[in-house]
Amino acid sequence: MAEAFQFELVSPERLLVSEQVESVVIPGAEGEMTVMANHAPVMTTIKPGVVTVKTVGGKEERYVVFGGFADIVPAGCTLLAESAVAVGDIDRADLARRIQDAKEDAADAKDDQSRSKAEQFLAQLTTLEGALLAA
């Protein structure tokens, strides 16, 4: 059995998860990464995606996050999500609204840099939607 470590998922509204887990899959800005105990210290931004948490009991929980940060140290991992919900509770209408917003942002962008940023965000959101619909 893999070693356990402390994982915390926090959104501005509340603390969603705080428990001992075996591994966590994080949608990092530069690719997905699996965090296990004694991971080297890393700080990364995360993109909209699904966080998969494998608890000590072997149970798997999935959460949808919309951007944020992960602070990983050997002793634990803290995920500061801009907004996070359990996959089971995801509100399709809310997701659609976010995509709509992102589309508008991309259309409104003034310079190339902010446009490419908005488009990237939109692409991430649509990928996420696709993944969720398939699930």
Add this chain to the structure above:
Amino acid sequence: MPSLKDLRNRIASVKATQKITKAMQMVAAAKLRRAQEAAEAARPYSERMGAVLANITQAIGGGGDAPALMTGTGKDDVHLLVVCTAERGLCGGFNSQIARLARDHIRRLLADGKQVKIICVGKKGFDILRRDYASMIIERVDLREVKKLGFVNADAIARKIIQLFSEGGFDICTLFYSQFKSVISQIPTAQQIIPAGVASAPAEATVGGNAVYEYEPEPGEILTDLIPRNISVQVFRALLENAAGEMGAKMSAMDNATRNAGDMINKLSITYNRQRQAQITKELIEIISGAEAL
């Protein structure tokens, strides 16, 4: 001297008022609990955010790639004040306390020859500040329609602030709100959010101690992403503290009102009873003296 009927009416009306204030107190108590829970639930996020920020600023070491939101513009000519108050009154000195703090601050800044801009969050602060500083109010955020404060509300406000900053609209931004200490004490607070004062945050708050972090992407990039988010978090926290404070203030104000109404009813009832007794005595005397005269 009011007649018996007047007194009776008066007592009835005070009793009705007392019922209303009592109901408002109970509603405030229920809302306070919820607001307090929300404020407490939001605390871990802002704490962790503080720790992460302290960590990353340390890593950058105040280098040249720190974003302007953090270092400021280097000037302090134009000040932006974000004054957060409640949307409703009937909560004692809650709103006026915040407004007074803001007003003192404005007066000081004006005396120093600085330019002041104001963003009002909440109707009451706007009403108070409008009297003296109407020309400085550039924006008014209305949260009356909002049933439950969410991060999105705070994010919208923070976005406005940041946009204004990037357009060069101001140099220093200060947030005014009321810190929730307890039901009976809320402390009006001024907090500077731009340039962010995180650089001095204690580094020992970080979990990893002096661990060498890997950053993905570069620290500077993370920071540019993190600072605006931190501003949203600060605004969110201010709004939540305010919500809890408002309810606390309202609760104690309504408690006082209920008690005052009770006192008033007691006093009025005594007058009423005395007068009734006096009238009975008077009628008795009239009857007796009438009988004696026969």
